[in-house]
Amino acid sequence: MSDTKKFLLDGKPVVFQDGQTILEAARQAGHYIPHLCWHPDFPAHGSCKLCIVKVGGRHVSSCAMPAKEGMEVESNTPEMNGERRALLQMLFVEGNHFCPSCEKSGNCQLQALAYDLEMLSAHFNHFYPNRPVDASHPDVLLDFNRCIFCELCVRASRDIDGKNIFALTDRGIHKHLVVNAESGRLADTDFAASDRAANICPVGVILHKRQGFARPIGERDYDAKPISVVAMEEVEK
Amino acid sequence: MIVSGRKLRVATTSLAGCFGCHMSFLDIDEHLLELVELVEFDRSPLTDIKHCGPCDIGIIEGGVCNAENVHVLREFRKHCKILIALGACAVTGGLPAQRNHLDVGQCLQEVYHTCIGVESLPGGQVPNDPELPLLLDKVHPIHEVVRVDYFIPGCPPSGEAIWKFLTDLIAGHTPRLSHPILRFD
Ligand code: SF4
Ligand code: SF4
Numbered sequence: 065m066s067d068t069k070k071f072l073l074d075g076k077p078v079v080f081q082d083g084q085t086i087l088e089a090a091r092q093a094g095h096y097i098p099h100l101c102w103h104p105d106f107p108a109h110g111s112c113k114l115c116i117v118k119v120g121g122r123h124v125s126s127c128a129m130p131a132k133e134g135m136e137v138e139s140n141t142p143e144m145n146g147e148r149r150a151l152l153q154m155l156f157v158e159g160n161h162f163c164p165s166c167e168k169s170g171n172c173q174l175q176a177l178a179y180d181l182e183m184l185s186a187h188f189n190h191f192y193p194n195r196p197v198d199a200s201h202p203d204v205l206l207d208f209n210r211c212i213f214c215e216l217c218v219r220a221s222r223d224i225d226g227k228n229i230f231a232l233t234d235r236g237i238h239k240h241l242v243v244n245a246e247s248g249r250l251a252d253t254d255f256a257a258s259d260r261a262a263n264i265c266p267v268g269v270i271l272h273k274r275q276g277f278a279r280p281i282g283e284r285d286y287d288a289k290p291i292s293v294v295a296m297e298e299v300e301k
Numbered sequence: 302m303i304v305s306g307r308k309l310r311v312a313t314t315s316l317a318g319c320f321g322c323h324m325s326f327l328d329i330d331e332h333l334l335e336l337v338e339l340v341e342f343d344r345s346p347l348t349d350i351k352h353c354g355p356c357d358i359g360i361i362e363g364g365v366c367n368a369e370n371v372h373v374l375r376e377f378r379k380h381c382k383i384l385i386a387l388g389a390c391a392v393t394g395g396l397p398a399q400r401n402h403l404d405v406g407q408c409l410q411e412v413y414h415t416c417i418g419v420e421s422l423p424g425g426q427v428p429n430d431p432e433l434p435l436l437l438d439k440v441h442p443i444h445e446v447v448r449v450d451y452f453i454p455g456c457p458p459s460g461e462a463i464w465k466f467l468t469d470l471i472a473g474h475t476p477r478l479s480h481p482i483l484r485f486d
């Protein structure tokens with residue numbers, strides 16, 4: 065007998081190596097588990113809970129949970145997808161997401177997940193928070209209205225760019241993203257459009273100026289194929 | 302939802318919307334001919350009937366931005382067995398809701414008094430004719446005011462999405478929108 069280790073994902077065997085999380089092993093085996101704050105180049109963050117799965121009757125974040133021999137994992141079930149949809153709805157009402165006027169529309173992972181999980185309305189009451197934009201930087205606009213607090217920009221700026229430009233502050237509904245400058249303005253940092261942090265936001269917060277709709281709606285990342293397909297094609301690359 | 306012996310009665314209206322969703326509704330083109338075999342219209346911009354009577358389906362475009370919108374929406378809810386939010390504004394508040402973090406009084410001052418091009422108009426004032434419905438301090442999606450049975454997002458939803466949704470509903474299936482016709486933009 066071989067000594068490969070396996071767990072069951074929705075009844076299908078998935079081979080994994082020690083140290084891999086459920087999400088990593090599933091991805092490697094060609095199975096998509098929805099995720100937002102997880103990124104292959106960074107350690108798990110565990111904040112969005114979109115990757116939620118059920119293991120032995122318990123809900124766990126598959127991006128953070130190590131795979132174990134013989135585990136039975138439920139992911140693509142009506143129950144898990146319903147919970148994911150509710151999480152998305154909460155993300156939508158917590159910020160100001162006006163997709164029709166958002167430059168990120170069609171390239172946005174939050175929106176693409178909402179399509180994939182057939183979220184037709186935000187269900188809850190909207191908070192409509194007041195989050196002024198920062199247009200001070202010559203090349204990059206920050207529209208905080210759409211931030212989902214995944215901290216990918218925080219992590220990229222600190223761990224890859226070595227600049228530490230972004231941080232989250234406050235808690236609960238008051239949580240928000242700030243720029244680490246005395247003035248709080250992006251222009252007063254050494255942020256550059258070529259930084260990894262400038263090119264990692266899964267939603268429409270960190271936007272390159274003068275791009276707008278240069279790539280028209282209809283020709284964008286998730287227009288032809290849903291995110292569940294696009295994300296798995298990225299693994300193959 | 303087959304109702305034997307008669308056509309389904311449908312009412313439509315635009316609250317704080319731009320009529321774009323109604324235009325998109327007309328974009329179902331030749332399907333309109335199939336549709337009028339199945340439905341007849343009650344209150345709607347298409348008929349000019351002013352009040353909504355008993356209906357099978359009510360379709361609401363636009364969110365709720367003033368007192369009149371609230372009355373119309375409640376009238377629809379009261380008379381329609383099924384109420385559908387059509388388009389981004391009805392579903393999320395949409396573009397008009399982008400004023401929600403601003404003070405409505407200051408908004409009016411800015412628009413009628415102080416913004417560039419208006420500041421020099423003689424006698425300029427915020428309109429206060431009693432005929433005008435009072436603005437609400439915030440714009441709301443319609444599900445925050447009444448119970449809504451179905452949502453069709455999109456700005457506007459495509460004619461294809463509207464047609465798919467209505468034919469599912471009329472045929473008695475659970476209406477379903479998914480990639481690629483489910484869109485928020
Ligand atoms: S960030 Fe995404 S979900 Fe939010 S408004 Fe933009 S496209 Fe829509
Ligand atoms: S700006 Fe974008 S990358 Fe940064 S925390 Fe917000 S959503 Fe995440």
Ligand code: FES
Pocket residue numbers: 098099100101102109110111112113114115116125126127128
């Ligand atoms: S992807 Fe696992 S918690 Fe966000």
